[in-house]
Amino acid sequence: MAYGVEIAKPFVNAAVNVVSTMASITPKAQTPFVKKSGTPSGDVTAIIGFTGQCNGTIAVSFTRPCAIALVRAMLGDDIQDIIQDTKDAVGELTNMISGQARQILGEMGLKFQGSTPSIILGRDLTVTHAAKGPVIAIPFTTPHGDFMLEFCFQE
Numbered sequence: 001m002a003y004g005v006e007i008a009k010p011f012v013n014a015a016v017n018v019v020s021t022m023a024s025i026t027p028k029a030q031t032p033f034v035k036k037s038g039t040p041s042g043d044v045t046a047i048i049g050f051t052g053q054c055n056g057t058i059a060v061s062f063t064r065p066c067a068i069a070l071v072r073a074m075l076g077d078d079i080q081d082i083i084q085d086t087k088d089a090v091g092e093l094t095n096m097i098s099g100q101a102r103q104i105l106g107e108m109g110l111k112f113q114g115s116t117p118s119i120i121l122g123r124d125l126t127v128t129h130a131a132k133g134p135v136i137a138i139p140f141t142t143p144h145g146d147f148m149l150e151f152c153f154q155e
Helices: 005-023 064-075 082-107
Strands: 033-035 044-052 057-061 111-116 118-119 135-142 144-153
Touching: 005 082, 005 135, 005 144, 044 064, 044 082, 057 064, 057 082, 064 082, 064 144, 082 111, 118 135
Parallel strands: none
Antiparallel strands: 033 135, 044 057, 044 111, 044 118, 057 144, 135 144
């Protein structure tokens, strides 16, 4: 599978659309790069596997301030358990980003199904992508903190 701007665009568009719509926070994409380490860039990370024409994964990693701002924007004052609510919100946002990106990729002729998100908390962990290809990372900034979207497809 060829990597490039055309493959990154669905992920950028989906991330901006989902976060803007669900949390009224407009993220700004920064320059994509090939990620060399498995260390998450944030404190709360959701990972979703893809199967279909090739296998792959998407991971979205939010810094603590960004994750908390998202939860507050989505739930308002209805936060019951900040840890569980943050895990749920990050999982749901990642699921929605994955779904929108897969829909756009499908329109490009690349069909994928996604799994249920797995959520990890902490920075001293490793995000392992199931596919054996380059990990493309797209950093995003928001007024409330940063997040990183990364994806990898089997070559």
